[in-house]
Amino acid sequence: MGLLDRLSSRRSETAAVPVVSRATNDGPVFSTKALPRFLAALTTREVPVLLDVGPVVGTNVSFFGEHLGCKILVLDLFADWDRHVREGKVEAFPAFLNERLTQAGGSIDGVLCWDLLDYLDRPSATALAAELTRVLREGGALLGFFSTAKPDAAHYTKYVIVDDTSLRYRSYAAARGRQGALPNRDIQRLFGDLRVADSYLLKNNIREMLFRKPA
Amino acid sequence: MWKRDETVRPASGQPAMPQPQAPAAPGVQGSRPEGTNRMERDIVNIGKSVVIKGELNGSEDLTIEGQVEGTIQLKDHVLTIGPNGRIKAQVFAKAVIVLGEVHGNVTASEKVDIRDNGSVDGDIVSPRMAIAEGAHFRGSVDMQRKAAPAAQPAKPAVAQSPAPAPAAQAAAGPRAGA
Numbered sequence: 562m563g564l565l566d567r568l569s570s571r572r573s574e575t576a577a578v579p580v581v582s583r584a585t586n587d588g589p590v591f592s593t594k595a596l597p598r599f600l601a602a603l604t605t606r607e608v609p610v611l612l613d614v615g616p617v618v619g620t621n622v623s624f625f626g627e628h629l630g631c632k633i634l635v636l637d638l639f640a641d642w643d644r645h646v647r648e649g650k651v652e653a654f655p656a657f658l659n660e661r662l663t664q665a666g667g668s669i670d671g672v673l674c675w676d677l678l679d680y681l682d683r684p685s686a687t688a689l690a691a692e693l694t695r696v697l698r699e700g701g702a703l704l705g706f707f708s709t710a711k712p713d714a715a716h717y718t719k720y721v722i723v724d725d726t727s728l729r730y731r732s733y734a735a736a737r738g739r740q741g742a743l744p745n746r747d748i749q750r751l752f753g754d755l756r757v758a759d760s761y762l763l764k765n766n767i768r769e770m771l772f773r774k775p776a
Numbered sequence: 777m778w779k780r781d782e783t784v785r786p787a788s789g790q791p792a793m794p795q796p797q798a799p800a801a802p803g804v805q806g807s808r809p810e811g812t813n814r815m816e817r818d819i820v821n822i823g824k825s826v827v828i829k830g831e832l833n834g835s836e837d838l839t840i841e842g843q844v845e846g847t848i849q850l851k852d853h854v855l856t857i858g859p860n861g862r863i864k865a866q867v868f869a870k871a872v873i874v875l876g877e878v879h880g881n882v883t884a885s886e887k888v889d890i891r892d893n894g895s896v897d898g899d900i901v902s903p904r905m906a907i908a909e910g911a912h913f914r915g916s917v918d919m920q921r922k923a924a925p926a927a928q929p930a931k932p933a934v935a936q937s938p939a940p941a942p943a944a945q946a947a948a949g950p951r952a953g954a
Contacts, residue, residue: 617907617911617912617913617914618907619890619905619906619907619908619909619911622905622907622917623905623906626905626917626918626919627904627905627919630919632916632917632918632919633916633917634915634916635913635914635915635916635917636914637914
């Protein structure tokens with residue numbers, strides 16, 4: 562039985578438009594095109610190992626762990642980056658990442674990078690991309706979000722999985738906002754050792770990109 | 777105008793007034809049926825000021841508001857880390873509810889529940905997880921789930937018919953509810 566068959570999905574009829582607009586404190590729900598592709602990439606493993614660089618989201622843990630049988634590693638690098646910004650130690654973040662990601666090379670089946678790279682300076686983004694590429698196994702998948710809009714108020718976004726085609730965007734405070742839109746070629750250079758499997762520009766100005774590590 | 781209380785009448789042959797009962801000894805529920813206290817679940821509390829270093833074992837539910845360093849073993853029982861609880865230990869229990877801080881690995885046979893303002897830094901092994909919006913967690917989660925097996929056919933009533941082999945059972949019809 563395929564991985565997606567195990568999901569109890571409530572599929573939206575249209576993509577790249579808000580499925581349901583909820584109260585501001587809950588966050589709006591948007592369709593996602595790349596998430597189902599990412600999930601499909603995990604199907605080759607019995608117990609996929611997932612690395613989540615974002616903050617813990619209970620429903621996401623249940624989604625991946627309970628329904629899909631993944632083992633999940635939650636790193637919350639957003640909190641680490643926030644601390645480095647507040648303490649004025651941004652230049653130390655690349656070295657910190659080298660020590661923080663202790664997973665063996667090729668040990669991770671899927672990486673949820675979310676939109677962390679939008680917040681990092683260039684040296685930190687380069688270091689993070691290199692570490693994530695290192696830990697990803699051959700054939701593994703990395704899901705990244707990149708905003709194409711101008712930076713606004715300083716806030717991070719928690720991406721809460723509603724179902725395999727919908728994400729709720731829930732904002733929370735950040736010490737520093739996004740650094741600006743990364744051009745496509747810069748994104749591809751960051752992940753030079755990965756190939757771009759899918760790329761979707763959504764109507765909410767988020768570019769969802771799925772990378773695969775060549776076998 | 778004032779009528780004498782005829783019930784209070786010292787007289788021979790009349791039954792004596794009931795004597796006031798002596799106060800019950802502390803902890804004794806005199807009027808309750810015997811055995812009621814045994815129906816209440818035993819829960820042990822470790823207070824805020826208590827610090828324990830070493831191995832903590834128990835065979836009843838436990839709430840910790842103090843500090844524990846080492847190992848906590850509560851097989852088949854519920855461990856609650858209260859809001860003031862600070863744990864640096866490996867934890868093994870049936871269910872673990874975290875409202876305080878845990879630094880260490882947590883293994884539960886049923887469920888781990890990290891409540892609002894609860895914090896866990898460590899690896900969790902549990903078939904079920906609940907993590908509140910305001911909770912903190914860093915580490916790995918292993919829910920020990922595998923591909924759901926297909927529904928097994930009912931065993932035949934006649935003893936002569938052999939039971940189908942496990943491989944054949946796994947290949948049987950679609951999973952109910954899929």
